[in-house]
Amino acid sequence: xxxxxxxxxxxxxxxxxxxxxxxxxxxxxxxxxxxxxxxxxxxxxxxxxxxxxxxxxxxxxxxx
Numbered sequence: 001x002x003x004x005x006x007x008x009x010x011x012x013x014x015x016x017x018x019x020x021x022x023x024x025x026x027x028x029x030x031x032x033x034x035x036x037x038x039x040x041x042x043x044x045x046x047x048x049x050x051x052x053x054x055x056x057x058x059x060x061x062x063x064x
Contacts, residue, residue, distance in 0.1 A: 001028070001053070014041070016049050018056060026056040 003037035004015045005014050029049045033041070 005063075018053060020062045021056070024060060026060075028052040028056065030044070 001016055001018050004017070006013050013031070014033055016028045018028060026055040029045060029052060031045055
């Protein structure tokens, strides 16, 4: 998985995507970072990314 991070007007935005699949890029999650301290991504976002990666794998395997 890869992450794109961009800042704008004091806010941070992130997009997480995977390129593990030949010919396909799945964007797993895009969100505004809201944590007031640190760089850690919220557990809810991490869990959501994991679930979406599982779904992307399943989708790719059934629709190569």
